[in-house]
Amino acid sequence: MAKFGGQSQQRWGDNTLNANEYLRDIFLTDLSGRPVGTGDARRKGAMLVLVFFKTTCPTCQFTLPYLQKLADIYKESGKVTVLGVSQDDADTTRAFAEKFGIKFPLMMDSDLYHSMVYGLSSVPTLFFADNQGIILRKVVGFNRAALNDISAQVAQFAEVEAVKVVEDDDPAPALKAG
Secondary structure (H helix, E strand, O other): OOOOOHHHOOOOOOOOOOOOOEOOOOEEEEOOOOEEEOHHHHHOOOEEEEEEEOOOOHHHHHHHHHHHHHHHHOOOOOOEEEEEEEOOOHHHHHHHHHHHOOOOOEEEOOOOHHHHHOOOOOOOEEEEEOOOOEEEEEEEOEEHHHHHHHHHHHHHHHOOOOOOOOOOOOOOOOEEOO
16 A cells, blocks of 8 residues: 655755744645545645644643544534644554544654654644644644634634633643643
8 A cells, every 4th residue: 555755745944834834735644544635624624733743742642632622622613624643653653542532633754754844843743724724823732722722713713612622620731841
């Protein structure tokens, strides 16, 4: 089976992406072996949450279930796509997804090519982009306020009532470094 990603992809500069820049589209193989690309979200007219993670990272283990909650909250609206980019192999990533209840698509970047292209220095790193591909927010680590702000922006875009991803009584810290 063909796998997508790695050195065959277009090369970009090595600087990290930040807010107000265009998201660099990536096209990788997911856990089921099928190709998944970030451009698919734009073609659907959806906002995109793209998170790079490592399965052994405690902050990633902590953060991704909240991203699953975000995906679940707005699933019916079809106005947000959540994609994960794992820095591990498919078997390890599959076990991670099962353990932490992650159902949104997870793509493999086991050679770290796209992580390097994006200029990542820490995981989890989350990029939140509008339906045109403009990065609205970059979040490194876990950030309670950022997740709730992203939820509010998605709700406004979807024209539905906003739901907090991290409730006020949730014991999660305000910030947790990656």
